[in-house]
């Protein structure tokens with residue numbers, strides 16, 4: 001893994017304060033960042049009114065890195081208060097940043113929420129939680145969070161994943177590996193483009209894991225989209241032992257290639273990592289949680305980009321394990 005510099009887009013002070021003031025005006029009106037229909041309508045309207053500079057910074061990922069870091073947002077480490085001890089107790093914490101992320105997400109596309117994850121919230125809190133150290137979810141810490149496509153089990157998963165940093169005192173890195181940088185033989189690409197094994201719901205979705213109405217659909221790992229290859233990859237939740245040997249070894253070579261091209265992005269407060277979820281798998285290096293209010297704290301938003309054709313059409317027939325993605329704005 002390298003720490004090669006990720007592409008950076010820096011908001012100038014004026015644009016950053018316009019974003020912050022807009023968020024704070026909405027907060028003052030509603031008194032909370034809880035996404036009610038009225039608040040979402042106001043967010044959509046405000047997002048549509050932003051000028052060209054902000055819009056330009058929110059343009060699609062445009063390099064083979066498959067990601068960029070947006071800089072210039074302001075996070076006041078004292079004002080945000082202590083890091084919450086779990087997502088469930090994070091309501092109202094960092095509310096201005098929640099709304100700034102929601103506004104940015106609304107400029108980039110349509111923010112997504114899941115009924116079954118973090119109670120349907122549009123902005124998730126990623127904090128280490130006691131007792132969950134070794135899970136493969138955002139709440140873990142002592143284990144490597146293996147590289148994965150976000151919500152890979154679902155056809156309605158995000159096109160873009162945004163990770164905004166509130167606090168990261170030990171500089172713990174998010175890892176990111178782009179399929180556009182990986183080198184694979186045509187034979188491996190052919191093998192991995194066939195639907196052979198399913199991707200099961202991850203541990204953040206207890207209800208979906210109990211879904212038994214229909215069998216899990218086999219899905220391809222790689223897809224040749226018009227603009228280049230895309231991937232759907234979550235080895236921790238892929239029953240690879242159901243696949244034949246040639247497939248398993250091709251999968252192993254893909255895993256090794258992703259490790260080879262992986263970069264480490266250590267976010268500082270106010271930085272937002274934007275990852276193209278069709279190009280890049282992300283993860284996190286292990287760390288020791290403190291559980292004293294000073295822990296690493298990220299905010300996460302998921303975005304659908306209307307009209308994008310980066311995925312197999314057959315995904316439209318998947319059941320999604322009974323999970324529904326909720327879109328913030330009717331488009």
Ligand SMILES: O=C(O)CCC(=O)C(=O)O
Nearest residue numbers: 126138173174283284300
């Ligand atoms: O904590 C991180 O850096 C990434 C965690 C993660 O995979 C996520 O929030 O989706």
Ligand SMILES: [Fe+2]
Nearest residue numbers: 148149150282
């Ligand atoms: Fe993730």
